[in-house]
Amino acid sequence: MDILNTLQSLRNELNQHNYNYYVLDKPTISDFEFDTKLKQLQDLEMKHPEFFDENSPTVRVGGAVTKNFETIQHEYRMYSLDNSYSKDDLLDWEKRCQKILGDVSLEFTCELKYDGASISILYENGSLKRAVTRGDGFQGDDVTNNIKTIKSVPIRLKGDYPDKFEIRGEIILPFAGFEKMNQDLIEIGETPYSNPRNTASGSLKLQNSAEVAKRPLDCLLYTLVGNNLPISSQFQGLQKAREWGFKVPNESKLVKSIEEVFEFINYWDIHRHDLPYETDGVVVKVNQVQYQEELGYTSKSPRWAMAYKFKAEQVVTTLNSISYQVGRTGAITPVANLEPVQLAGTIVKRASLHNADQIEKLDIRIGDTVFVEKGGEIIPKIIGVNLDERRPDSQPTQYITHCPECNTELIRIEGEANHYCPNFYGCPPQIIGRIQHYISRKAMDIDGLGGETVTLLYNAGLVSNYADLYELKKEQVIPLERMAEKSAENLINGIEKSKKIPFESVLYALGIRYVGETVAKKLAKHYKNIDAIASATIMDLILVDEIGDKIAQSVIQFFENNSNVEIIDRLKRYGVQFEINEANSTTVSDVLKGSIFVVSGVFETYSRDDLKKAIENNGGKVGSSISSKTNYVIAGSNMGPAKLDKANQLKIPILDEYEFNKMIDA
Template structure:
């Protein structure tokens, strides 16, 4: 056999044995035989460097050094999941999606929720080309070299796979491997790692991939996304991924109704402790891809999936003291300082007490032994008194701001106390500037939260408009600030002048105006002056704007300080007007017509059809009502939607009917 063929055969054989061992946990040869074959391949590759292949099994040992991890935009956004904690939450979710689809005929795929670091891996022509961390869901870090060292992730796939696809999963550290790593550290007299999840996540950002290769990382895959997928359901996708060579847990189950989902949850709530890795819940997904597409996404999460979180473990510890933190809106949050205690794999020192009502309800006092649990919170929370300290006294909630000493206020119907010193309280000022520069707002490169605090402390900024007058020579004397970093900061501030109006509006930090609301207001009012002059009734009439948001917008523009800051920002060239992209094909043909788009289409995607409707003056609604003018129906439209449209006498049109209403070219970006 010629050398090239011998090398290729050895590679394919070792890939197959890797899959059997790491993905199937069913080795067909001994470790000694595997190592012998691997050594033979290494020697052949050394002797014949002309046949080098970066995807060879010999390359799993790593050795690549990554100084800076490049940030890459996900081709397909990585959404987070909505959480549920009870049977009632799941039943409510099912009712919502059945109503949305107009169908009660649903199957679900139930999967364990793995507690690790989310990853998106791209394959082209069956070859692993990149691996990107979840990041903020829009973009993440390129960790390809480190991921290639994880033996359960195939470098090449086999079978009937698409030309290009992304596969999503969790990189985990099995409990046994984690304990072994910690024992080795303890034997050396070093500090052990805190928990498997954080250790797995941190491993992905090690600069030396050979160090990553030494860690017993594993990867459990659960979702494939791409064009021309050779399956139409989530459950079929899991089986396809197994056939291609991925490690897909076999615990997943196809459920024909919500009762079967609840049975799956009840079983794993008990048996999860028998697994070799950590899991904190169950993910339930609508099985059918057509139904998934119809349900779509909210701003943050898919409507077609939900996570059921297992009840958190509790720990008992002593409440030592209570701190009161001031947020950027002036809201006061009490935080408990605890005697350090182990809880669900981490050492807990602080816990949330939420507000004065919660403290009073629990009657929690300094010196008491308390119950602490995680319960889905970012930081743990106190949930009860384990044992009262006989010398403790009732907790008196503070009456004045801990930072600026202004008397606190509490509005009727609200749980939290607020510091009203909006423009003079340091944490509020710093918090607003930190929000302004954040990634989803002005995204000012070179400027972080700590630097903002430093700028305020050194009296260089007192509000976010001051950022635009910063000079390099003012910045260089600051702690950890060199010439280059000062230049980057100033350049980043100048570049933020290009940020579009909807993000500027979000950046202003108007209470209750999040990303989605800012987009709606920017789209409706077009510029800041029109928004500033809007009345309460005008605002409420905007889609999805309620009285609470409207009142907050009014209060913001009634404040002279805010108006002065906006005028100043205008002078610096900030975008306070929505730039309308001119579309020569746009018409008013569908002006004031309301469409509901439902089903699967042959010529165009739903998004293309919706865009065409809006570009020609129409409006797209998510559900059928008496105000609907047309239902644009494709294949697999829900029978209940069809029945409702017929009952209301709404005209149902096909894809071809729609194309006769407007020029077909309008659906393209020609």
Template sequence: MTDKEQIESLREELREHNHKYYVLDNPTISDYDFDMKLKQLQELENRHPEFHDATSPTLRVGGDVTKNFNTVVHEHRMYSLDNSYSKEDLEDWEKRIQRILGDVKVEFTCELKYDGASISLTYKKGELQRAITRGDGFQGDDVTTNVKTIRSVPLRLEGDYPAKFDIRGEIVLPFEGFAKMNAERVANGEDPYMNPRNTAAGSLKLQDSAVVAQRPLDCLLYGIVGEETGITSQWQMLEKAREWGFKVPTVAKLCKSTSEVMAFVNQWDTNRHNLPYETDGVVVKVNSLQHQEELGFTSKSPRWAMAYKFQAQQESTFLREITYQVGRTGAITPVANLEPVLLAGTTVKRASLHNADQIAKFDIREGDTVFVEKGGDIIPKIIGVDFTKRPQDSEPTVYIDHCPECGTELDRPEGDAKHFCPNYYGCPPQITGRIQHYISRKAMDIEGIGGETVELLFKEGLIKNYADLYTLTKEQILPLERMAEKSADNLIKGIAESAKIPFERVLFALGIRFVGETVAKKLARAYKDIDALMSTSEEELTAVNEIGERIARSVTEFFQNESNREIISRLKGYGIQFSLSEEQLENRTDKLKGMSVVVSGVFETVSRNELKKMIEDNGGKVSSSISSKTAYLVAGDKMGPSKRTKAENLGIPIISESEFLEMIAVDGK
């Protein structure tokens, strides 16, 4: 046998043993024998670098160092899930589904919700190409080198896999491995890690992949996205993923009703503590992928999935003091400062009290013993008061009526739960908060400057708004505390580089209330430049997909303010991008302006997502449900009969894929 043949034989044998041990939990070789074969393969590969293979089992040991994790845009957005906490929540969700789908039988898949770090793995021709963290759902960090060290992640697939697809899952740290890691840390005189979830997430961002390889991380997969996968249901998706070599939990059930779903939930709410991983609920999904496509998404979540959260862990502790924070929009948030308490693996010292109504609802007072839980096992919140321990001299909480930072009298708009400081241009935390938002990673991503530096620049009188950043000079900032020459150079360079940031992120960076990343993208696509957006009306704004009256009012009020217009004028002068690029404007028209279009079914020439993009690129609004305002129903194969019936009853034109493409063709092409 030649060295090349021996290398290929060892690789194939080690891949099989790796799959049996880490995925199937059914080893057929001792650890010693496995290590000896791996060592033999490493020696052969070192002698023959010409036979390099990116999927070789030797890569599992790590060794590459990543100094900077590149940010990568997800080809398919990673959405978050809506949560439910009761059977009534699930039943209401089911009713909403049936209203959209009509009189069809809906099946559900139930899977446990494992508490780890979300990951998206991209495979091409059966080989792992890239591993990206969830990030903000639109983009995440490339952690491929570290993920390749996780033994349950297949580097090469088996079977009838699609040519290209993404598969989503959770990187988790089993309880047994977590306990072993902590025992070693304590023995070495180090502090133990607090919980498996944060430790797993932190492991993915370690610079040395050899250190990651030593950690007993696992990867549990649950969802495939991509074109032409040949999969028609979530249940089939789970089965296929297992066949291809992925570690897919076997704890799952196909249910025909929400009653069956609740039986699954109740079973695992009790038995989850016997599992080797952390779980915090059950994910319920509509099983049919065709139904999933018809149901679509909101701006944040799929309509076809729901996370049923298990009862959160609760503890009681002493409330020392209620303080008040001022956000960048002027919103006042009351905060409970607590006697530190260990809750779901982390030490909790503070909890949001949300607003005055929440304090009054629970009659929360300083000096109370309060019950604290982590909402969804993540965010601490106070859920009640132990009145048996309330001091006799206790006084009701009187909510503040003046800003704790600038002393301005607070305002509470009608219908709003929060109080606001109206001193928009004079209240220090509002000013610095807006600038900190402007420089943040998801906005202008200005390197070399952080929150503390913003505070310092403001305190020294060098900046009063984010336009002032572009007037800073090296000579001005060098004398500042902890500002060396290299730091000053990086800050000035980072500010200059921000002129390359595209329009939709600039729009988000402006900090308009209710305009998050998704809304900013919608507005940028609809109006194409800042001047068109500044001159539009509330009524015109509400015609844009997913823009309601509240957002429209906030946008128009922002641009009506003379100070904001002046700042934007200055930013234009500094070269900031306030219009879509020529590349982004390509193939965009107003042919569907003001029209609401529903897309349903399976298409041949282009995908559903491409169709939706075409509608938006041509000025239209994509809707998931048919109403009297619907301009067209674009009907593909296997479209639900309820949509067709409703469209026919309302007299909505039903057009084919080819008719739609002909309708939007540029210059008749």
């Protein structure tokens, strides 16, 4: 028992020193003393494996190897933020909030927008249980072993933390650490990393956690997520997270008005360059949790938050040439090939020119001196030309008339900005692009098969459409470049497993123009199988919820094409799912069919998300705001006054959760 006490005492002491150094930035012992105590703990743990503790500070040195990062479904979706680039946008956002909430006094929490890799970390009973990347917002990769090596991430919490919750933030690489890593690479003759954000993101997917531990990564946290959390505001959540041991930046500020928001933005637009890490804007959040719940979410973003992006950094360089890319739909994208230039932490060599209209509008010509910035700090774009430096022999740019890949004459549909190559079944980039879309994570999610391998398969003559994938043999795949027996086996197994992917994902995978994830789900749910969709008339389709003329016409055109019908027939024979699996359906009944519900307030027997699921599982639809189309409002405590007034004005029935239960029990 003495050994266990010694181990526990050492662990507690080292955890406290980690917190002092990496969170508070106030070390109380030297690095040498810390390393000596850590070595003592490692030796004791080696001698006494019976006292293993997954929360020991020794896990931070890494050593675990992850060959494949497991995909984990987020319990709470990770939304993206709406962006604004002007203060007028923020004023409009405040008005939208007030319109929904009514005449209430709003507070705002202002936080810096950190440029890193998003992470969600689950804690249970005060211990770090799992860390998952943002992924597509619905699911991400389990990178727990790698996150545990980051010293500012607490493995054990302190204080009055909830039994279970998630905390979200950004994994970043401070400038000093990034520069040190690059200097080390340069000294051994290796290519330096391009920018801190991409390096931080790439670090999370290293297979050996010991390598991650060598990188000076940091974690800045900013949002608590869970049920019945002991907070009533965003700012209180930040304070609580600090008390529990998390590294929450002190730059965040609680303000009482939109004018104070602007003061915060103005200050940090100047002083952001003094920070030790990258930031590209300010995130403004409605502070009160009650009002956040009332405002809710769009399909992509919370209505109660807005990201204000600082003005993008701008540079001047030379346009050397213009090339043209062909997408999977045949759309042509002109690309500017630039004299390499440093921009916002990266070397920029290429920029999008969007379309022929944009080239004509800016009068962009080869050899021009151009102004380049990063749109939203992500995609470089040309925003103007320095006409004073234009060469006398400069000639206007003539947009191409034929496809650069198959030489088919391009077409331009009236009302659209892009030119298209109509050679849908004979143009290599379109064929490859459709297959790459088919295998992608949100579609068929085929393990062992990536975009580069699809190109190799096509160039080798092994596939010319996505149905051909199901006829591949391991012996055909092994000779391909960078392909060994095991990887070929994984590829074939991944294709076989894709036969179990549900119908709504298969429908999205087919690549019907304008049929994204959400539309595919609606069509699958409405029609139940592919044959019903294929035989639907344009009027039938338009009557489906949220399906407009453009989508309906595209669906009709897809199924009028004999090649598409033949491919679907082949996929059916191979066993791909082309109907809803009722056994896996969450539908309980259709008792609420045709009714639209708006949920408002706090409930005793449901979380708001569970209540919305109950509505949908019984055939109803959840509305985001009250209108003349709303059939019922389900009201809990603290219902927003504006919603209550509007429901009464429109004479919409207001139910409590118990009345709702009686409705679905009936």
